Each structure stands twice: as structure tokens, then as C-alpha cells.
Amino acid sequence: xxxxxxxxxxxxAQARASGAWRDRTLLDDLARAVATTPDKLAVVANRExxxxxxxxxxxxxxxxxxxxxxxxxxxxxxxVVSFQLPNWWEFxxxxxxxxxxxxxxxxxxxxxxxxxxxxxxxxxxxKVLVVPGLFRGFDHAxxxxxxxxxxxxxxxxxxxxxxxxxxFGRLLxxxxxxxxxxxxxxxVIQLLYTSGTTGEPKGVMHSSNTMLSNLGPFAERLHLGxxxxxxMPSPMAHQLGFMYGLVLPVMLGATAVLQDVFVPAEMRRQxxxxxxxxxxxxxxxxxxxxxxxxxxxxxxxxxxxxxSAGAPxxxxxxxxxxxxxxxxxxxxxxxxxxxxxxTTRPEDPEDVTTSTxxxxxxxxxxxxxxxxxxxxxPGEEGLLQVRGCSNFVGYLKRPDLDPQDPEGxxxxxxxxxxDEAGYIRIAGRAKDIIIxxxxxxxVVEVEGLLYRHPAVAAVAIVGYPDARLGERACxxxxxxxxxxxxxxxxxxxxxxxxxxxxxxxxRLELLAxxxxxxSGKIQKFRLREMIRDAAA
Numbered sequence: 299x300x301x302x303x304x305x306x307x308x309x310x311a312q313a314r315a316s317g318a319w320r321d322r323t324l325l326d327d328l329a330r331a332v333a334t335t336p337d338k339l340a341v342v343a344n345r346e347x348x349x350x351x352x353x354x355x356x357x358x359x360x361x362x363x364x365x366x367x368x369x370x371x372x373x374x375x376x377x378v379v380s381f382q383l384p385n386w387w388e389f390x391x392x393x394x395x396x397x398x399x400x401x402x403x404x405x406x407x408x409x410x411x412x413x414x415x416x417x418x419x420x421x422x423x424x425k426v427l428v429v430p431g432l433f434r435g436f437d438h439a440x441x442x443x444x445x446x447x448x449x450x451x452x453x454x455x456x457x458x459x460x461x462x463x464x465x466f467g468r469l470l471x472x473x474x475x476x477x478x479x480x481x482x483x484x485x486v487i488q489l490l491y492t493s494g495t496t497g498e499p500k501g502v503m504h505s506s507n508t509m510l511s512n513l514g515p516f517a518e519r520l521h522l523g524x525x526x527x528x529x530m531p532s533p534m535a536h537q538l539g540f541m542y543g544l545v546l547p548v549m550l551g552a553t554a555v556l557q558d559v560f561v562p563a564e565m566r567r568q569x570x571x572x573x574x575x576x577x578x579x580x581x582x583x584x585x586x587x588x589x590x591x592x593x594x595x596x597x598x599x600x601x602x603x604x605x606s607a608g609a610p611x612x613x614x615x616x617x618x619x620x621x622x623x624x625x626x627x628x629x630x631x632x633x634x635x636x637x638x639x640x641t642t643r644p645e646d647p648e649d650v651t652t653s654t655x656x657x658x659x660x661x662x663x664x665x666x667x668x669x670x671x672x673x674x675x676p677g678e679e680g681l682l683q684v685r686g687c688s689n690f691v692g693y694l695k696r697p698d699l700d701p702q703d704p705e706g707x708x709x710x711x712x713x714x715x716x717d718e719a720g721y722i723r724i725a726g727r728a729k730d731i732i733i734x735x736x737x738x739x740x741v742v743e744v745e746g747l748l749y750r751h752p753a754v755a756a757v758a759i760v761g762y763p764d765a766r767l768g769e770r771a772c773x774x775x776x777x778x779x780x781x782x783x784x785x786x787x788x789x790x791x792x793x794x795x796x797x798x799x800x801x802x803x804x805r806l807e808l809l810a811x812x813x814x815x816x817s818g819k820i821q822k823f824r825l826r827e828m829i830r831d832a833a834a
Contacts, residue, residue: 302697309689309706310484313511318661318687321483323506324548325397331551332358335524340548342572343387343556344564350387354551360387360470361394367469368395369476371454373425375400378489380419381428382406382438384558385534388458388466390544392428397487400479404489405535408433409737413796414499416445418491421501421694423451428466431459434559439464483507486691490537492634492738499740501694502537502634512637512688513546515660519641520603520628522576524551527600529574531557531565531583532736537634538607542578562590566598573600580608580736581615582766584627588619601625603644607632608736608768610724613652620648631655631724633710635690640664640722654721655714662686665707666716674715679725682714683707732761732771739771739801747795748773748788753781756812758820759803762829772829773803776811783808805829 313319331338336355343350352360373379379396381404383389389405396403404422406415419427429438439457446452456466481487483506491499517523530543534556547554555572557565565587569577577583584606591597601623607630616627626644629651633639640656658664665673666680674680685707693699701709713725732739741759748757756776761769777783785806792802813824 302692302700305702305704305706306691310507313507313661313687316661316687318511319483319507320510321507322510323397323481323483323487324394324510324545325480327549327551328354328358328361328394331548335551338551339553341387341390341554341556342568343385343390343558344568345384345386345558352387357391357394360391361398362476363470363473364391364395365398365478366473366476368401368426368473369399370472370474371426373399373401375479375481376402376485377425378402378404378422379426379428380404380406380422380424382408382410382415382442382535383428383430383458384408384433385530385539385543385556386430386458386558387556388428389534390548390554390556393540393544394548397481398478399476400481400485402486402489405540406491407533407535407798408438409798409800411796411798412441412445414798415441416448418499418501419445419449419452422489424449425451426454426456427452428456428458431457481506488540489694490535490540490634498743500696500699503691503694505691508688508690509541509545509637510549511661512659513541513549515662516542516638516641517546517550519659520576520605520644522546522550522552522603526550526576527553527555527572527574529555529557529565529569529572529577531560531577532579536736537632537637538578538736541637542605560586562586563594566590566594566596569598569601570596574598575600575602576605577601577603578605578607581606581611581768582735584611584619585615585766588615588622591622592618598623598625603628605630605638605641607638608733610655610768611652612765613648616648616652627651629655631722635708636662636684636686636688639684639686639688642721650721654717654723656722657720658686658722662688664716664720664722666714666722676718677715679713679715682710682712682722682724684710732759732769734761734764734769734771734800735767737800741771744771744773744792744797744801744803747792747797748775751783751788751791753777753783753787755779758812758822758825760822760825760829762805762826762833770805771803772805772807772825774807774809774812774825774828776809807832 331354340354340357442455457464458466486503488504532539605628630641642656668674755778764770813821
């Protein structure tokens with residue numbers, strides 16, 4: 299560890315001295331809620347076939363039983379439990395159960411298929427994997443079984459709705475007493491994979507201190523408390539859904555409302571019927587909910603705040619959403635590595651919400667560096683760096699990829715500018731990732747697969763603007779001499795490679811050659827100009 303260990307010790311001392319790290323875990327907040335408001339509604343979880351409601355007393359009891367069931371299957375301190383689940387009640391309970399055992403929660407996006415899971419589960423040395431049986435027509439149980447033979451550390455596959463030894467329900471039925479091994483506040487409690495430019499996902503590690511130190515200032519800025527009802531349509535296997543749909547409500551002693559499949563009409567119904575006051579998601583969620591309300595006249599009178607993160611919010615959308623929903627629209631920016639770093643304020647004027655990505659939360663610092671590595675003056679674009687209490691612990695088994703300098707500044711890979719008041723605006727990305735509807739597309743990995751196709755001589759993938767999703771992906775391909783290549787063929791090929799459909803380019807452009815620098819590097823900015831002109 300060396301220099302990294304020294305840096306961590308300095309950071310920890312500063313965070314404790316400032317009061318940002320309070321050396322608590324989410325179990326402390328759960329215990330407080332159970333002691334003071336045991337019968338308060340903790341979770342409302344919706345899925346096809348019905349709704350599950352749990353009080354804080356019931357939530358804690360289920361977490362105990364699941365923890366006991368996991369313990370009998372050999373799960374203990376430091377073991378990784380992976381769960382590839384929609385926003386179901388089992389997701390929340392599994393994380394709490396892992397905390398009670400000192401185990402590490404590893405949420406996995408429901409869209410991942412064999413290619414992504416094989417790498418992630420092997421790197422994590424996952425001990426238990428929990429999946430749904432069938433979800434949206436896909437057999438997750440069969441996929442998990444097919445992977446098990448390749449993963450020697452994977453001792454158990456548990457299936458929600460399964461049978462026999464695989465039946466997740468047996469954890470509840472069999473779970474009895476267990477020895478609580480609550481994690482220390484600096485222990486790793488969450489492993490979350492994020493797409494990177496290396497072609498491999500990176501395992502972001504968080505502790506209770508790094509995660510909870512973000513949520514307190516976030517709640518204070520957005521005026522959230524125990525009386526709020528927090529609706530979460532974003533996947534809890536994303537950091538956005540995990541931190542603000544699972545952890546935040548328990549920390550506050552509030553009520554969480556979980557939506558497993560995004561349908562605007564269903565989102566509106568859930569908000570209205572539960573009296574939800576807060577929700578959060580990428581711009582497609584905001585756009586589609588507002589459109590539904592405008593079209594049907596069915597409103598969301600209880601909704602006070604909608605935080606939109608993942609892409610800039612178009613000015614016209616903010617105006618439409620404020621009028622339709624009657625809520626404050628808040629812009630935010632953050633990463634898996636640090637949670638929400640900047641937000642606007644609910645009371646900020648509309649032009650601030652639409653023209654900035656917000657102001658750093660207390661406990662976090664942001665700065666913009668120019669090409670020479672000096673702090674850039676207000677209004678000038680440069681590299682965005684972040685430092686503070688909620689920066690992550692590191693990348694699993696990859697300390698060489700740690701982008702934090704000796705002073706603790708994290709290189710985000712984003713290009714931004716900052717105004718004199720400290721509000722930032724993301725201007726672009728130095729890293730090669732497309733954000734489609736809040737989902738990071740690992741460009742290098744997709745390009746690497748396409749290069750293997752016998753008809754492809756060269757390929758480059760770039761993003762282009764989309765009013766609903768923020769960006770879509772376009773593949774520029776130079777076919778091999780005499781070969782044909784079509785969008786349908788590309789999609790079928792990537793599907794055969796077991797790639798998540800959301801990662802596949804939605805547009806294909808064939809070129810005789812790619813624009814390059816004299817040294818041979820592809821000039822992606824030219825491709826972006828070409829596709830933007832064509833899309834316009």
C-alpha cells in the first residue's frame with residue numbers, strides 16, 4: 299500500500315476532524331428506526347403480481363432471517379454476495395443482511411449477461427449469487443447455472459421463485475440465529491462495477507464512512523427528512539439507485555417506494571398513491587413522467603423534488619416538468635466513485651438548473667485544471683477533479699488504476715468549467731464513454747468485439763445527442779474489401795457475443811476510411827461532428 303496507505307490515513311484524520319465521517323454504519327440508523335418508529339412504513343416494493351409493504355420492525359426481522367440463512371451457507375465477514383435483481387424488496391433486505399454479517403454487497407445490473415457477469419463474479423470471488431428466475435422474459439436462473447462451473451469460488455446460486463436448494467425463500471424459512479459481525483465504519487461494504495476506458499469494468503469499493511458522509515449533506519441541501527417518501531425508479535444496482543433509493547431512506551428513517559420496471563403511468567400512480575415527495579433519475583425518467591402528466595392530466599401533487607442526474611437537463615424540459623409536476627427540478631452530477639458531488643439547490647432559478655450541474659456538496663471540493671496543470675480561472679474549461687469525504691476506497695485488486703493523486707484529488711476524466719459562484723458545468727468527457735439514458739456504455743469493449751468481425755477492417759464508436767436519452771451510440775465502420783456489413787448484422791453479432799443490448803450502437807455509418815491524425819490516432823471529434831450534422 300505504501301503511499302496509498304499514508305494518503306488514506308491523512309484523509310481519514312481530516313474527515314473525522316471535520317465531522318464528515320461519524321464512524322457509524324447503516325445498521326445504527328436501522329436500529330434507531332426500529333427502536334423509535336417500529337411500525338412506520340419502511341418499504342413499498344412493486345412488482346408484477348402485487349406489492350409488498352414492510353414496517354421497520356418487519357424489515358429488520360427479514361434482514362435477520364436472510365442473514366441467518368446466508369450464514370448457514372458459509373457467508374461471513376469480507377465475503378462477497380452478488381445480487382442481480384430489479385428494485386425488489388429482496389434487494390434492500392440483502393444489503394442489510396450483508397451488513398449484519400460484515401459481508402460485501404455487490405449489486406449487478408439486471409441487463410448484464412454472461413460476458414459481463416463472468417468477469418465481475420470472478421474478480422469479486424463471489425460466494426453467493428442471487429438472481430430472479432424469469433424477469434422480462436429472460437431466464438436469469440439458467441444463465442447463473444451456466445456460469446457456476448467456471449467460477450470455483452461461487453458456492454451457491456439462489457433464485458427468487460426457485461426450487462429446492464436454489465430457492466431464495468429457504469433463507470427466510472431456515473434463517474435462525476447467527477453471530478452478528480457488523481462492519482467497522484472503514485470496512486468495505488459495497489462493491490459496484492463501473493465501465494471504464496480500459497475495456498474492463500472496475501470494481502469501485504465504498505465503506506460506511508465514504509457512503510454515509512455523502513448522504514447527510516445531500517439530504518440537508520434538498521431538505522429531506524424522516525417524513526419524506528422517497529420514490530426510486532432508477533435501478534438500485536446503479537449507485538444512484540443504491541445510495542438514494544436504498545441507503546438514504548433507512549438513514550433518514552423515511553419510507554422508500556421501489557419501482558422495478560419503468561413505465562411512466564406506473565411511476566405516476568406510485569407517487570400519487572404513496573404520497574411520494576422525492577424522486578430521482580436520468581432525464582428520460584423526467585421527460586416521460588412529465589409527458590404522461592401533460593397528456594393525461596393525472597398529476598403528482600405530493601411530489602416536491604425531482605433530482606435529474608446523468609446528463610444535462612434541456613431548458614425546455616425543466617420548464618415543462620416544473621409546470622406539469624409542480625416540483626422543484628434539481629440538476630446533479632456524480633460518479634460511482636463518489637456519489638453525488640454537485641447539485642443545484644431546489645430554490646435556484648431555472649437558468650441555474652439548466653445551465654449548470656450544481657455546486658459541490660459540503661465535505662466535497664471540485665477544481666478545474668488547465669492544460670498546464672494549474673487551476674483554471676472561472677469560465678475556462680479544463681479537467682474536473684474532485685476531493686473529499688465521499689471519494690471511494692479504491693478499485694478492487696487494481697491499485698494501479700487509482701486516479702487519486704497524493705493530495706487526494708480524484709481525476710474524473712470529465713471536462714468542465716466553473717463559474718465565480720462555484721457552480722460547474724460538464725462540457726464533455728476526456729474518457730471515452732457514452733452515457734445513454736444514464737447508462738455508461740463501455741466504448742472500448744464494444745469496439746474490441748466489432749474489430750473481431752470478419753467484415754470489419756476498422757471501427758470507432760461515438761455518441762450523438764438524443765432529446766430523450768441524452769446520447770445514443772453510432773458505430774463508424776470501414777468494411778473489409780468486398781465485404782458487406784449492416785446494422786442488423788452488427789446487432790445480431792453483438793448479441794451472439796452475449797453483450798447487453800443497451801451497450802449496442804443504435805446507428806451504423808460505413809466509411810471508406812476513418813479520419814486520423816498523422817500519427818494514426820482516430821479523430822473522434824470529427825466523427826462526432828459528422829454524426830451530429832447527420833442527426834440534425
